Amino acid sequence: MRNNIVQIIVLFIFWAFFAGSETAYISINRFKLNSLRKQGKKNALLAHFLINKPERLFATSLMGTNICLVLAANLTSVLFFQILSRPAPIVSVVVITLLSLILCEIIPKNLAIKHSLEITLLSAIPMYFFYILFFPIGKFFIFCSKIVIRISGISYTGFGPGIFKKKEDVEIFLQASLKEKFTKDERRFFLESIDIGNKELTDIMVPLVEIQALPVNAKIKQCSNFIRKHKKFYIPVYRGRIDNIEGIIYAHDIFGIDEDLPLDRVVKEPVFVPENNKINEVYRKLNKINIPVVFTVDEHGGVTGMVTIYDIGEEIIGKVGVTEYDRNHVIKIKDGEYMCEGDAEIDEVNRLLNININTSNVSHLNGLILKKLGKIPEKEDFIEIEGHRFLVVKSNKRKAELIQITKINSQNN
Secondary structure (H helix, E strand, C coil): CHHHHHHHHHHHHHHHHHHHHHHHHHHCCHHHHHHHHHCCCHHHHHHHHHHHCHHHHHHHHHHHHHHHHHHHHHHHHHHHHHHHCCCCHHHHHHHHHHHHHHHHHHHHHHHHHHCHHHHHHHHHHHHHHHHHHHHHHHHHHHHHHHHHHHHHCCCCCCCCCCCCCCHHHHHHHHHHHCCCCCCHHHHHHHHHHHHHHHCEHHHCCEEHHHCCCEECCCEHHHHHHHHHHHCCCEEEEECCCCCCEEEEEEHHHCCCCCCCCEHHHCCECCCEEECCCEHHHHHHHHHHHCCCEEEEECCCCCEEEEEEHHHHHHHHHCCCCCCCCCCCCEEEEECCEEEEECCCEHHHHHHHHCCCCCCCCCCEHHHHHHHHHCCCCCCCCEEEECCEEEEEEEECCCCEEEEEEEEHHHHHC
């Protein structure tokens, strides 16, 4: 009987080891582990070997826990048979379940989450030993699991090589490792540059209704006056209607030219891209062809807006001085009260007000209010969201032009 008890305790220890180690490997800050690996730490090298191919880790830990489970269950049944002098399967199941959940799962996994790096490094050598020990059987199970995954159509996921596979990894890196070295805005800029690959041109483009342009039959003199008046760097040129873009004029191209010449003498070919293109893809294209402006088109080929290299820069780091279209101002009136244009971007409002309005379906305040109201907003219409009231102060027949944002508890006070 005493031998059975000792054997069960030993199996519980190994069970807790495998369960805790697996959780520690999953929870570990991979940037710190990678730093130790580059320093040549043996334990870090072995841990990275297992994390780099997660099937190695899972095959080892699951085989270890299952072996311990089966043996412990059998020994517990034998132990209660010796104590009660008759089979007691229900008692054995209840006891083994309670003890294993508390001692082999809950406690070790909680400790592993709290001390993931230390436990990962401590368990690296024994986990590698068991990986080698279970290798033939483990390889077979890994092979079978991959076949099942492919047949079922499930996309394979894992830790993968490297340390930055997701935006969350970068957040861990910034918050845990360089928090004192980077300011809040610098961390935000860095994360925005990572997240920019998920955004489309529709999130940053100047809508067609806001584009200020000249007809193609205008003269250079008119264009010069237009530039001085509106302070534009790039002037779209259209034929007949604003949505029939003929080309683009750069301000520096008209200096020193006869003012009586027509614009078609200096107009450049426009570049059109689908409005659902990713921002990072367009940024690479702009750099490759050395053009600072593109026009967006919808699925029917109609022009829907305009995007400049400055718009992309603003999306990453905010306002960068005088830009092509200086819009979407959010002005603080007093604590808890702001005034902004209807076309203000929700991301900018979220940042300034420290709130979290969902931008999955809309990107501008006009779109948010229109969606919530279910109609074109009129003066005095309002919505309440994230503890703030968004009141339409000025509107036209198509949209809200000016919106007052008030913190609700401030308003009540």
